[in-house]
Amino acid sequence: MPQKAWNAKRERQYEHIKNGLRERGEAEEKAEEIAARTVNKERARAGEAKESSRISRDDISSGHRGRLRSGTNRPTGRTKEQLYNEAKNMGVDGRSKMSKSALQRAVDRNQ
Secondary structure, eight states, X not given: OOOTTOOHHHHHHHHHHHHHHHHTTOOHHHXXXXXXXXXXXXXXHTTOSSSOOHHHHHSOOHHHHHHHHTXXXXXXXXXXXXXXXXXXXXXXXXXXXXXXXXXXXXXXXXX
16 A cells, blocks of 8 residues: 655555564564554654544654564553544443443443
């Protein structure tokens, strides 16, 4: 999914991410989508994109986020915010006062 607006660095970045995902067993189409989204987000953060969302500009970089999560023993999965939004969509009462683990239990119970 490389685009004309990408420079050589972004093309290499796209291929590197896509190949890494393929080696880890992701489907070709999904690997392409994730790689393209990652490159586009990095372009937005660097000011290379004509249009970008506030989240793309203000969020931590993909590389930094990966370093924070790699090599840890903590469980992977949804963030507290994601769990809260799921609980909200399910109509779970008392969700604003729940901890992440309580939200996880409530969402799992209601699925």
